[in-house]
Amino acid sequence: MATTTSCWILFYLVVASFGEYCMASQIGLGSRLLAREDRAWMSDNGTFAFGFTPEDGRDDQFQIAVWFAELPGDRITVWTARDSRPVTNNAILELDTTGNLVLIDGDTTVWMSNTSGASVQYAVMSETGNFILYDIEKYTAWQSFSHPSDTLLPNQPLTVSLELTTSKSASHGGYYSLKMLQQPTSLSLALTYNLPESYVNLPESYANYSYWQGPDISNVTGDVVAVLDEAGSFGIVYGESLDGAVYVYKNDGDEKGLSAASNRSTRLAVLRRLTLETNGNIRLYRWDDDINGSRQWVPEWAAVSNPCDIAGICGRRR
Numbered sequence: 001m002a003t004t005t006s007c008w009i010l011f012y013l014v015v016a017s018f019g020e021y022c023m024a025s026q027i028g029l030g031s032r033l034l035a036r037e038d039r040a041w042m043s044d045n046g047t048f049a050f051g052f053t054p055e056d057g058r059d060d061q062f063q064i065a066v067w068f069a070e071l072p073g074d075r076i077t078v079w080t081a082r083d084s085r086p087v088t089n090n091a092i093l094e095l096d097t098t099g100n101l102v103l104i105d106g107d108t109t110v111w112m113s114n115t116s117g118a119s120v121q122y123a124v125m126s127e128t129g130n131f132i133l134y135d136i137e138k139y140t141a142w143q144s145f146s147h148p149s150d151t152l153l154p155n156q157p158l159t160v161s162l163e164l165t166t167s168k169s170a171s172h173g174g175y176y177s178l179k180m181l182q183q184p185t186s187l188s189l190a191l192t193y194n195l196p197e198s199y200v201n202l203p204e205s206y207a208n209y210s211y212w213q214g215p216d217i218s219n220v221t222g223d224v225v226a227v228l229d230e231a232g233s234f235g236i237v238y239g240e241s242l243d244g245a246v247y248v249y250k251n252d253g254d255e256k257g258l259s260a261a262s263n264r265s266t267r268l269a270v271l272r273r274l275t276l277e278t279n280g281n282i283r284l285y286r287w288d289d290d291i292n293g294s295r296q297w298v299p300e301w302a303a304v305s306n307p308c309d310i311a312g313i314c315g316r317r318r
């Protein structure tokens, strides 16, 4: 704890003395993190960190992740590399000189961003929780927001090609997902239980099972994106300029509305997250920094109010 504190003091001293010229958040080519060191790449105001985090509280297995860096209590990760396996404390994460972000464990390349040919110049852990690789023209070559795991942060677009997923169950390989479900002339957001791969040859009645669906959207042209806005509303925006909106959950205090959601890089006034939990429910949380001293995640909304409606819970077949 003392080390962490002095580290922070040092960080602020550095920031203060470099003033405007401080590039604290720009991660240059050749930068690396080691799993055995307790160091991470921080966002400008310290809200988010990117680095190695212990897997399920173990001290010999790590994964790369983005997490809320300044909140007390259990570490809440908002992104992990889904297609990576856990690594040992010998692992190295490097933004190599070709601009590829690579996770290496011993002799094995476990995961990479595949951005070697994309003219990446530097990386940034943004204040919105997005870890971004920028190219020479300052365009985004790769971003964690486009590879979500189980959490959606405010202004993070969930397009029709993306999904939130829980980890696969260690015992049977099934998992839950939140994605846009396409029907012939409409689509809706749905929570689905995805059967283990070993089930694919079973009879048709064993299909992946959607146990919750948001409102339908019919015959729209243009983009369709699910988004959580800064005021805590969640829903789908659509149309050529994303000006149509269907709410799955509307927060009372939301005046500007869903279609005002945008990808900005400054700190949000209130921290929120929409998390697909391992039990198959999706829940919206707000960080409560109440003046009375209550500092905790407060649930604001959940898709399923009766847990027995979720596939696989309460002994039902699906």
Ligand SMILES: *[C@@H]1O[C@H](CO)[C@@H](O)[C@H](O)[C@H]1NC(C)=O
Pocket (backbone or CB within 6 Å): 083, 112, 113, 114, 147
């Ligand atoms: C990089 O490419 C490999 C091989 O095509 C693929 O398996 C992997 O998912 C890609 N990584 C990312 C982060 O997209």
Ligand SMILES: *[C@@H]1O[C@H](CO)[C@@H](O)[C@H](O)[C@H]1NC(C)=O
Pocket (backbone or CB within 6 Å): 194, 195, 200, 206, 207, 208
């Ligand atoms: C169920 O979902 C998994 C993962 O998305 C997919 O591979 C499989 O084909 C699906 N099975 C059926 C019957 O739709």
Ligand SMILES: *[C@@H]1O[C@H](CO)[C@@H](O)[C@H](O)[C@H]1NC(C)=O
Pocket (backbone or CB within 6 Å): 185, 218, 219
């Ligand atoms: C959507 O388009 C189809 C085919 O063009 C049409 O049959 C259907 O009535 C439309 N649905 C709505 C809700 O407008």
Ligand SMILES: *[C@@H]1O[C@H](CO)[C@@H](O)[C@H](O)[C@H]1NC(C)=O
Pocket (backbone or CB within 6 Å): 157, 261, 262, 263
């Ligand atoms: C986010 O910003 C990028 C580049 O500035 C833009 O191409 C993209 O459409 C934006 N996404 C949303 C949801 O606004």
Ligand SMILES: *[C@@H]1O[C@H](CO)[C@@H](O)[C@H](O)[C@H]1NC(C)=O
Pocket (backbone or CB within 6 Å): 044, 045, 127, 265, 266, 267
């Ligand atoms: C960091 O915090 C300061 C003070 O709250 C704020 O003015 C600034 O916009 C923040 N920077 C970012 C990148 O969010």
Ligand SMILES: *[C@@H]1O[C@H](CO)[C@@H](O)[C@H](O)[C@H]1NC(C)=O
Pocket (backbone or CB within 6 Å): 290, 291, 292
């Ligand atoms: C703080 O606590 C008092 C007394 O319990 C309560 O009246 C007040 O609304 C609380 N303030 C906030 C911001 O919750």
